Amino acid sequence: MVADGIAVFSRDVTKVFGRGDTQVHALRGIDLEIRLGELTMLVGPSGSGKTTLLSVITGLLDATSGELVVLGERPTALSPEELILFRRENLGFVFQQYNLIPALTAAENVAVPLLAGGVKRQQAVARGKELLATLGMAHRAHALPSELSGGEQQRVALARALVHEPRLIVCDEPTSALDGRTGHAVMELLSATAVRPDRAVIIVTHDARIFDFADQIAHMDDGRIVSLEENRKNGALTNGLVAASETWSLAEPDARSYTTTGD
Amino acid sequence: MNFVAWKMLVADRAKYFSLIFAIAFASFLLANQISIFIGIMTRPASQILDVVDADIWVMDPQTLYSDEVYALRDYDLYRVRSVPGVEWAVPLYKGLGRAKAPDGKFRNVILLGVDDATLVGAPRKMLVGSIYDLGQPDAAIIDKAGFRYFFPGEPLQVGKTLQMNERRVLIVGISDASAPFQSFPVLHTRYSQALGFVGRERNLLSFVLAKPVAGLSTGEVGHRIEAATGLKARSNEEFSWDAFRFYLRNTGIPVNFGITVMIALIVGTVVPGQTFYIFTIENLKQFGALKAIGVTNRRIIAMILLQAMVVGATGYALGMGMAAAFFASFLNYLPTRGIVLPWQVMAGIAVVVLFVVGLASLMSIRRVIVLEPAVVFRG
Numbered sequence: 286m287v288a289d290g291i292a293v294f295s296r297d298v299t300k301v302f303g304r305g306d307t308q309v310h311a312l313r314g315i316d317l318e319i320r321l322g323e324l325t326m327l328v329g330p331s332g333s334g335k336t337t338l339l340s341v342i343t344g345l346l347d348a349t350s351g352e353l354v355v356l357g358e359r360p361t362a363l364s365p366e367e368l369i370l371f372r373r374e375n376l377g378f379v380f381q382q383y384n385l386i387p388a389l390t391a392a393e394n395v396a397v398p399l400l401a402g403g404v405k406r407q408q409a410v411a412r413g414k415e416l417l418a419t420l421g422m423a424h425r426a427h428a429l430p431s432e433l434s435g436g437e438q439q440r441v442a443l444a445r446a447l448v449h450e451p452r453l454i455v456c457d458e459p460t461s462a463l464d465g466r467t468g469h470a471v472m473e474l475l476s477a478t479a480v481r482p483d484r485a486v487i488i489v490t491h492d493a494r495i496f497d498f499a500d501q502i503a504h505m506d507d508g509r510i511v512s513l514e515e516n517r518k519n520g521a522l523t524n525g526l527v528a529a530s531e532t533w534s535l536a537e538p539d540a541r542s543y544t545t546t547g548d
Numbered sequence: 549m550n551f552v553a554w555k556m557l558v559a560d561r562a563k564y565f566s567l568i569f570a571i572a573f574a575s576f577l578l579a580n581q582i583s584i585f586i587g588i589m590t591r592p593a594s595q596i597l598d599v600v601d602a603d604i605w606v607m608d609p610q611t612l613y614s615d616e617v618y619a620l621r622d623y624d625l626y627r628v629r630s631v632p633g634v635e636w637a638v639p640l641y642k643g644l645g646r647a648k649a650p651d652g653k654f655r656n657v658i659l660l661g662v663d664d665a666t667l668v669g670a671p672r673k674m675l676v677g678s679i680y681d682l683g684q685p686d687a688a689i690i691d692k693a694g695f696r697y698f699f700p701g702e703p704l705q706v707g708k709t710l711q712m713n714e715r716r717v718l719i720v721g722i723s724d725a726s727a728p729f730q731s732f733p734v735l736h737t738r739y740s741q742a743l744g745f746v747g748r749e750r751n752l753l754s755f756v757l758a759k760p761v762a763g764l765s766t767g768e769v770g771h772r773i774e775a776a777t778g779l780k781a782r783s784n785e786e787f788s789w790d791a792f793r794f795y796l797r798n799t800g801i802p803v804n805f806g807i808t809v810m811i812a813l814i815v816g817t818v819v820p821g822q823t824f825y826i827f828t829i830e831n832l833k834q835f836g837a838l839k840a841i842g843v844t845n846r847r848i849i850a851m852i853l854l855q856a857m858v859v860g861a862t863g864y865a866l867g868m869g870m871a872a873a874f875f876a877s878f879l880n881y882l883p884t885r886g887i888v889l890p891w892q893v894m895a896g897i898a899v900v901v902l903f904v905v906g907l908a909s910l911m912s913i914r915r916v917i918v919l920e921p922a923v924v925f926r927g
């Protein structure tokens with residue numbers, strides 16, 4: 286049984302795309318525990334399986350094999366309909382490309398998860414505005430995504446991920462489309478607002494500049510977790526790890542030059 | 549989520565309007581062409597149906613339809629009258645003549661000669677004057693369109709004269725007769741008067757109009773007439789259909805209209821269908837995000853259907869508005885007079901539009917349903 290306080294429990298999870306000669310082993314046996322109240326980062330070169338792992342955890346893709354429990358549920362045991370409801374209630378998403386709906390204002394975009402849950406338009410949009418205000422975006426609530434900067438759009442996306450108070454928030458490269466300073470500001474906001482004792486946050490990134498925000502860093506390569514770093518206090522990562530991260534960060538996005546700790 | 553669907557739809561103004569205009573244009577074209585087609589093709593029938601008093605048209609077996617008539621011989625009238633089951637029978641002349649206005653303007657006219665005693669076949673709807681004025685010497689009733697042709701700009705009034713066959717024609721009334729197929733002016737006169745107006749024809753008896761005695765069906769009495777006289781007897785309805793079928797088979801009209809209708813159908817199906825589909829494909833990423841966030845497939849289907857319905861209803865309404873405006877402004881033109889937009893055509897086009905947007909949304913829905921929400925993580 287999965288222990289209390291564990292948001293995601295993964296044992297030997299694999300994911301194979303395609304079949305025959307064109308088979309891709311995107312995940313080759315993932316063992317990972319993600320705790321509530323923590324911010325976990327998945328880092329590693331392109332193609333190492335980070336996005337695939339996120340997709341499997343969020344039930345957007347089925348794992349090929351292994352044991353996976355997310356917030357007490359096994360995604361593969363849920364019907365497609367149940368899975369959608371599960372995501373709607375329990376998950377918040379932040380995407381690299383923001384994925385805001387261009388036709389909706391910032392506040393309306395934030396309101397989408399509430400609308401999907403059946404909340405009335407006025408109420409939902411009002412809640413969206415409130416939340417934007419707490420993220421310092423009150424003055425942009427009526428702006429369309431096209432009128433917002435990248436950093437502002439990502440704040441809106443963050444608000445959308447938070448608005449329905451989910452227990453697990455997943456972010457795929459939330460800062461990689463932003464410049465360093467903006468990305469850092471978004472991360473500060475994210476760690477300040479998203480991390481709560483009853484919630485887990487997973488961030489996929491290869492942005493070494495934001496590693497300091499992590500409580501746990503899972504290094505991935507070729508579909509495996511090659512090392513796992515714990516850090517109970519932000520900013521207290523070991524010197525060795527920071528050095529390694531920086532080397533790798535400079536080498537990105539050319540994955541081949543990333544020196545892994547072996548298979 | 550309905551307002552989200554609505555906002556997504558109208559966000560791309562250009563695409564939204566081109567969708568609506570494609571549907572509006574197609575439904576206008578369909579309404580217009582089909583209505584004119586029906587209007588023209590039913591003109592011979594409406595002329596026949598203008599004669600309400602009689603139920604049976606008796607004619608020479610060679611007469612195929614109402615606008616090309618082989619005359620009967622005078623005694624055929626008495627033969628029909630003597631058939632058991634015939635309540636009464638009266639003569640009707642129908643032919644072409646040439647009329648000359650006082651200003652020298654000539655035009656072919658359709659001349660109807662109705663039975664002197666009973667006036668069976670005289671116009672039902674009179675705008676000016678009375679059918680009983682046909683009793684005056686040289687009297688004739690002209691239809692409104694004909695009056696407008698011969699006396700443009702003048703108020704509808706009796707007392708005007710025309711000339712036919714070197715004879716004076718005194719206009720004693722103006723009728724609202726249905727437009728004939730050839731859109732010529734329609735003149736009604738007494739049967740005995742008609743000979744004077746056309747002159748050259750030896751035989752005037754185009755049709756015998758008959759009424760069955762009470763209790764006997766039109767079909768039954770028609771059969772009896774055919775058996776007894778060797779002539780052809782048709783009910784009003786049959787005779788209308790004869791004319792309709794004749795023009796359908798023997799003119800290029802159905803082909804002409806058919807081609808336009810086909811083009812309207814193709815344009816009206818392909819353009820909005822394609823545009824709507826592309827619209828959905830362009831929004832696929834957004835739908836993917838919605839699916840990932842937890843919007844159910846059913847909700848998304850409802851969104852797409854709403855978008856399709858908005859486009860379909862708006863385009864249809866606009867198209868019907870255009871068609872209505874068209875028919876309202878052309879109703880009084882001589883060639884298009886009396887052509888209206890039948891509600892059956894409007895209903896039919898509504899079904900076509902519904903089908904088109906239904907098909908387009910089905911294709912779009914299919915794409916969105918099979919869409920892997922995992923796409924949201926791809927760049």
Ligand SMILES: Nc1ncnc2c1ncn2[C@@H]1O[C@H](COP(=O)(O)OP(=O)(O)O)[C@@H](O)[C@H]1O
Nearest residue numbers: 302303309311330331332333334335336337338
């Ligand atoms: N839908 C898919 N079909 C086939 N191969 C895929 C698919 N998605 C990802 N892959 C492959 O799986 C591997 C891991 O990809 P991904 O999880 O996107 O890596 P990362 O996010 O770490 O860059 C890559 O080799 C990629 O090409």
Ligand SMILES: [Mg+2]
Nearest residue numbers: 335336337457
């Ligand atoms: Mg990725």
